[in-house]
Amino acid sequence: MKCRGLCRGALFLGMVLLAATVGIAATKAKPKEYVPKEGQDGKDVVWIPTRNAVADKMLDLAQVTAKDFVIDLGSGDGRLVIAAAKRGARALGIEYNPGLVELANRNAIAEGVADKTRFVKADIFESDFSQATVITMFLLLDLNLKLRPQLLKLKPGTRIVSNTFGMGEWTADQAEEVGGYCSLYCTALLWIVPAQVDGEWSLSGGGQLTLTQSFQMIAFNVIADGKTIPIESGRLTGDRIAFTAGGAEYSGRVRGSAMQGEYKSGGTRGTWSAVRSASR
Structure with a gap:
């Protein structure tokens, strides 16, 4: 009887230890979620997220509605795509960093707009965005100029909005500053693709x-x-x-x-x- 009690205790202890070991193994096996650092290197530019107030101003200038299909070039953590989806638009984010693509998808789910958003891992210079009614971007001037020929081929009336950086001789149709706490990269610029009449x-x-x-x-x-x-x-x-x-x-x-x-x-x-x- 004494042995039987000891055996039961040893068996119970073994089961507890086994469960704890499995739990630890499962915890270790769970991949760590990607967390970007502001200013980290990217393929073409360092990653600096557009401030939410600037993102809102950009979408305001473009007059984004539920009728639009918005494509964000270099979508980062997905905030512009998500903000557009919250206005009812369908939105696509093109991003080269797979970690940021995963993060953007998680953020879209958390914000309840996963059904209106999609994020793809791709190079913006090799992507087709001809179906967009609105293009958003936060890129450097030289990258904007590289994209400019493709942007000018979009359907006349397509709206293009950029955070701070322009497109050379193609001057913006409208520009607005975001005040308040924003002190850097605070200008929303709008272009409307013109018809070709030359x-x-x-x-x-x-x-x-x-x-x-x-x-x-x-x-x-x-x-x-x-x-x-x-x-x-x-x-x-x-x-x-x-x-x-x-x-x-x-x-x-x-x-x-x-x-x-x-x-x-x-x-x-x-x-x-x-x-x-x-x-x-």
Whole structure:
């Protein structure tokens, strides 16, 4: 009987020790969650997260809604993608660091927007983001310039927002500073991809339109009835075109190789249209 009691005690102790050993082994086997450090090296830039107030300002400038598909180039911990999803948008983050991709996915789950977000491990310079209606980024000037040709090929009207860094001669359509506690990297910049209108156009009522385009700014002459009418001002906002010529104000939309709209001069109003010349 004495042996039986001792045996039971030894058996119980052995089971406790076995459970503790298995628990320790399981704890050791659990991978440690990735925790980035601000300023750590990345493929193209060091990682510095966009401040939440700046992220909100960027999305405000882009007027992000539930109708948008937002792509963040270099999405880091996912905060811009998550912020866009909270506004109802579908959002994709492209990030080269796999640890940050995992962290962003965890953050999206924690914020309850995993169904509207996706994060992929990829190189932004080898990625297709042509389906985006809004592009967000926090990259250096030289990287923005490298991306600029691809960004200009996006559908006219696509909004691009950047934290602080511009795109050279392509000046921002709008810029806003974030005050308060923010003291570094606090500027939200917005560009609207312009339609491509450079070249010769034939006016429906007769006459020729010669457009010279520099990003969203346009300079051109109108030749009608053998007379050259100088353009006083001209600008593109996505697929919308506006200019003043001969005292009349013109506005319209560009649709590929055609554009049409309205004009007003004093109390007179009318319509105008043009098609790209065949020699183009």
